[in-house]
Amino acid sequence: MAKAPTVEDVARVAGVSRQTVSNVLNTPAIVRDGTRERVEQAIRDLGYRPHTAARALRTRRSSTIGIHLDPYAGGISGVVLDRFVHALTERATDRGMRVLLYAARTADQEIARMGDLVDGGEIDAVVITGTFHGDPRTRWLTSRSVPFVAFGRPWGVDDVEDPAHLWVDVDGAAGTAAATRFALDAGDRVAFLGWPTGSGTGDERERGWRETMQAAGRTGLRLTVRDDVALARAAVAGALERGEPIDALVCASDSLAIGAHLAAADAGMPRLPVIGFDNTPSAEALGLSSIEQLPEKVAAGALDLLMGPSGNVVAPRPTTAGAAHVLVEPELVVRTPAG
Amino acid sequence: MAKAPTVEDVARVAGVSRQTVSNVLNTPAIVRDGTRERVEQAIRDLGYRPHTAARALRTRRSSTIGIHLDPYAGGISGVVLDRFVHALTERATDRGMRVLLYAARTADQEIARMGDLVDGGEIDAVVITGTFHGDPRTRWLTSRSVPFVAFGRPWGVDDVEDPAHLWVDVDGAAGTAAATRFALDAGDRVAFLGWPTGSGTGDERERGWRETMQAAGRTGLRLTVRDDVALARAAVAGALERGEPIDALVCASDSLAIGAHLAAADAGMPRLPVIGFDNTPSAEALGLSSIEQLPEKVAAGALDLLMGPSGNVVAPRPTTAGAAHVLVEPELVVRTPAG
DNA sequence: CGCGGAAACTTGATCGTTCAAAATCCCGTG
């Protein structure tokens, strides 16, 4: 394999200097048309590609975004993250950025790993997921002034409007509100199957159902269980046995929806409308309606926050409060269960 | 933020030269104990981290592996890939390697993207997934002599033993064989629900069932449909209606298993043993047994092939035929369906 | 005590790019 051509080689062929080649690549506007075309031709002829490490060394920018992969926890909801990672990679590529993965099992490990990557000049920014109240990662990132954006809003009251804390999230309440409006077509008694109070995400999703029911002047049963198919199945089976009136069921997750659907089918109501959340393959497999998070929009929003609406370098953070986050409206996917 | 310390800074503090610091990092054996300790202390005191781009520029090694993310196709089986990516990231980190993602929608796009990354010195090796017969990617990688390993064996006859083509795969036949042996406990008539003949993976999985049945002197029904829950449900429903004798059902995928389970439940046999493949969250949610691919072992095998059993740089490929691939034995996960 | 050779350490050059500053070109004007 012949040695890869460098700017120097291109310059020689095009009859210009190194720097002019560099300018054609980075600031084409300041190069005269004829010169630019000659250089571009030479680049094509030689198959020149800039050497990323050399560029990163000189500019002190790696054009790379780091993202943590959670250890596989089992359960259903990894899919949203995976789709997000994929979408992020696509969008990042479009903007001349790369996506580097890193693994860590605890927050402390993650901080250590981020430290290595940042200090080693390997990443310019980080995307963190699954933030929680008092998350040490956000504190660390802020103190080291590493640009970052969170997928998931910060649940600490102070942070939500903190313009230094960029975040993107899906509007869970809007999702369950849409689900509830749809479910009200099937009957007045729309129940909600959610998680115990206290998780920010779960409370949001419950709120969308509650407020929509109130606005419609209706009331409905509210059940809570941990996020587990068997527990959901048992809870819904119990409610149906007690003769609770349920015309439709809005759920905080697809796991819960699957459990609910199975219980309904057991009780001879396989057509009971059950609406899940996350639109996982499992819901699809069973033909259940679900709320689709649109991870592609979340990814686009994350990059907009980090790089501005059209830039292709990680920019300093905006200082206006409203501009520091993006809230994506999810979408109801309607399906009819087979069988 | 103060400027990051360099080898020069460490050298000054430790009272040695640049190169000695470099040696402590890369070839500690040739540095005298006392000196090494002084340098290590200085590294700790200053919080020194080597600058990856500078190192990559000089050594012409990025210590990075590229992996392609498929566009999210819906369906169930993305999970195996996602777990593999995660496991790969963890193992790679342990060996001082990084994992860089790239996205592409077609094989041609993928080749173009790999070209950018390789020529830009961003990656030393590639992991490709979902190889097929006459895959242009393997041809391209070979012609450019880019080190690579495939997750999934090459289905072209010539390539399987080609020592230049490294691959890791899961032994599908061993998986369905284990499933079949387990199913035979439930009764003699173990049926198989698979894909139409012609996909290498599917044929392998069918073979495991067939050979095990033959060895046990039993026969069983064989059904084939495309990988779709509704189609599987219909096929199994039809078979049961016709009164086909089925004591248990081994399936080529979890999608098929879910469809089969639903049909069995419809027919009043919710306890019919149904065994899927891939051990996805969906199978877990329904309490179905499934074959677990052990993506962690696959990832470890991929790195062993690329880097040798213990090295931490991408090594030239082995030339012995047997050493060019790893076949991982999957594991049956037994569950009892609730309900 | 000096010698030889291995072990330990240091010095100069280099990887490919971009920054900063200096040099040259070009064109309208006086």
Next chain:
DNA sequence: CACGGGATTTTGAACGATCAAGTTTCCGCG
């Protein structure tokens, strides 16, 4: 036709590490 000044291009230096080729230190032995 020389001149000013913006537009365009070139030149030298630097980013931080490692390689290759020295130089110095150490230690056993004659």
